[in-house]
Amino acid sequence: MGARSESPAVPDGVPPRLALAGFPGLGVLALSLLLASCRSVDRSGPPDPTPLIQAFVPRPPVITEGDTAALDAAFTGQGFVQGLGPIRSGLPLAVTPAATTTYALTVLGPDGRTETRQATLQVVAPPDPPVVQAAPDPVTEQELVTLQAEPVAGLTYRWSLQGDATPVSGLEGPTFVVRAGAPGSLILGCVATNAAGRQSPWCFRVVPVVPRPPTPALTAPDLVTVGQRASAQVTFAPPGTPRVWALTNATLDSGDGTDAITFTPLAPGPVGLTWATGGVTCAREVTALAAPTISAFQAQSDLVGVGSPAVLQAAFADGTATVDPGGLPLHPGEDLVTAPLQTGTTFTLTVTNAAGARATRTCQVRAASIQRVAGFPSGEGTRDGQGRSAFFLSLGRLAADPAGNLYTDQHEVHLIRRITPDGTTTTFTGDPLHPGNVDGPLASARFLGPVAVAWSPRDGALFVADSQAGVIRRIQDGQVSTWAGVAGQSGRRDGPRLQALFEQPTALAAAPDGSLFVVDGKDANFVRRISPAGDVSTFAGSGLPGYEDQADPLQARFRSLAGLAVDGAGQVFVTDALGETLRVIRAGGVVETLAGQADTVGFTDDPDGRNVRFSLPGAIAIDPADGRLVVADRLNHRIRKVDPGTGATWTLCGSGVAGYQDGDALSAQFDFVEGLAFLPDGTLAISDTFNACIRTFDPLRGVQTLAGHGRPREGCTDGGADTATFDVPDGLVFEPSGTLYVADSISYTIRRVDREGNVQTIAGSATNSGTADGAALAGARFSRPTGLLLLPGSLLISDREASTLRALQLAGPAPQVTTLAGSALASGTTDGVGTSARFRSPEGIAQGADGVLYVADSEAHLIRKLDPDGSVTTLAGAPDAAGYVDAGNGLDARFNQPSGLALQGDTLYVTERGNRTLRAVDLVTTAVRTVAGSPDLWGALDGVGLQASFAEPAGVVVTPQGDLFIADTLAGTIRHVTPEGRVTTPLGHRGQLGLETGPAPGFLGTPRALALDPLTGDLCFTDDNAVMRVHFH
Incomplete structure (x- = not known):
């Protein structure tokens, strides 16, 4: 066993166990004796490796003064705690030491061994409350x-x-x-x-x-707009120190040296704002956006029909757009279609950028309807449609294809029209506003005065005599080409078709073999033939004046050929219109008179052709059912049938009275039949020129109207709105009371129309034109009254054909007409006083605030001035010098047929037929400028200034808003011109002539004069044979 510590000896006579058990208070001495006794025991055997003490600990190991702890021990044998006495294994021993104490446990094992172990119980003082530093306050x-x-x-x-x-x-x-x-x-x-x-x-x-004391803060909008003032402000700034601002990409407008400024950004991008004072700095960067801009905002048409939507267009940048009323979004490059308008509406476009900056612009759209005041539309025009809704003007010849479609020329408007079997009329090719000689697709081809058509059954092509161009055109497979002749060159040259020349082709007939026969000549006095191979030759006619049948066709003479037809035997039939006969060129070449007597007018049916009489015979068609000829006897208003062998002639249909009436064959009425063609079913198609319609005839159904509006109603009948008639009314002017005066030009009268539409003739005579002054109705006569102007107590009238200015008294029991200026005895350009001055076709009249009158002297190409003292002087233009020149001095300017006048302040607006422009004369400087249109453009294109085009600008009126309306006669429209020169077409459809009442834009005929109703603001106009109004709702 190892070395042992020395301990005091146990007193003699006291066994150690006894001492431990019976005398616990022996303390150290007893323990010493016990240990000494143990040492005396023989330990010579091998040591026991098992510990006697398994555990000896205080629980808890640390206590606070005055607290009790327990000594826990686990051991084998007898245990003794020094200073406390015996302890049993597994039974805690409570202790309350005053200070930290180390306890010793000694155990005597069964084998006599002893073992000691120590345990320390820490005793600590109770804690005092923590000493915490004073808290910040506050x-x-x-x-x-x-x-x-x-x-x-x-x-x-x-x-x-x-x-x-x-x-x-x-x-x-x-x-x-x-x-x-x-x-x-x-x-x-x-x-x-x-x-x-x-x-x-x-x-x-x-x-x-x-709360934390506020620190200086710089506030400004995140987004600002270039060129628009914005504000910035510093809050919670310390008082009493100087303020300094520094800005980038902006100007400081106000507030320098203070805490609040206004500034204006210079360009898009970052804007730097810096504020400093007393060592404190605030900075802020904001973004400058481009200002929203609106470069255009307008309606596609400034005027729409009641119940129709407006189409709005805009050009804008740097923002999003809305249109009010309605807050409707509008996107760049897109049209905005509004809800249907029942009244005029002012639309406002607002463009807003992300910074909230706005730009606005307005446009006004008027809702209108076209109404008849008095009179009746003429029924003539170029408008497509079905049945009677179609309009025709200058109806010419007819041709039919195998499908039953009809083709007709309209030479005055340079069109070829097609009529389907159900009466639907469309423009087949040509453009009434752009005549010319242009080959190409149907949509872009142009014609110049086409007067005849013929269908060639051999190759399925339509041939057209394009008279003014001097060529023969062919239409096949949707393409128009020049078949024979040289456009723009006139002559009588035979040869290959594209080298040959024609003088003035006026009638065509296609032969079964593919040959094409042409009536040619300025006097229509010879017949040309184009062979299937394309060679042009003179077939008949010497070209000399007269009337002569001949065995040699080239020696025959014709007065003026009109109709032409070829039969299967090669015979060519012609009507000699001025010779009043039907003639035939036999297959052998002999020219004979088949029916009628040369140079003898009349009407006679007879089995003997020599006894037959015609009156201006025209078109010929061959009846496929019997091979007989059908002839349009134009001035007899009949359609005649002729036996091609004998000349026997009888009336097929027509009463012989000019008129318009469908019905059975001999009671039907025609008025100048110009074209005839047989349809595949044998029905005869008729172009009834002065009735402006296509008629049909067969023996069972009689005469019926297939297409066209019908006969024009014209005249000079007084009466109510539904009975009164006009004949090309021209000038218009209102009294302040709303009474309307009309210059009824072709009836040579001045008419008055009251508010209910009742019409009364107040001067002139419908049966007698003239130049006489005198009592308004009994003696005064007019040649062609055109322009009207209301003066105090009288009506000023420009009498175009008399080249005078006339005055009609409006007051008194016996109104008189007097000549104010000019002379009916001689036209001219002489300045002077009253009747010593000369005019040449005066038209538009206007009066300035100073009483000076202005006159558009049309054929003199001048703007004239008539002072209150009667002196006539030239304001602008040069006498008889038509031209187009703007100039700073009016006398250096040039005009071409000035027509309408309208005065606004010191500006005199002038419409020109010849130059197709709107001009303006400054009455202070006499300078002349062009507002819109160009002499180089002819048509009806909308646009700004010189980009716009007119067909025939006539009447013009200025509205209270400063814009203008112009009657564009040949275009069949009324144009609107803003003060900036922007031209639109709010009324009528370009090139679609055919007057009709109903919602705008509607369809117009040939509008001429314009006037504003002083009571309603409605726009009144003359058109065809009616007085109309555009009512603004």
């Missing part, structure tokens, strides 16, 4: 708060938090850091704990939290 929101407990060895610290704060440090330790939240109070607590786990009383600190 702190500001978001400020860090740090509390420090004075550290004491052996103690740990823990913190608590009540209130709005966020711990920054942990809750353990002598230091506690939090970030104050919202204003209020924080309660921070600290507790100390000793090693034994005893807690001290809590120490609390209350920390007031106050």
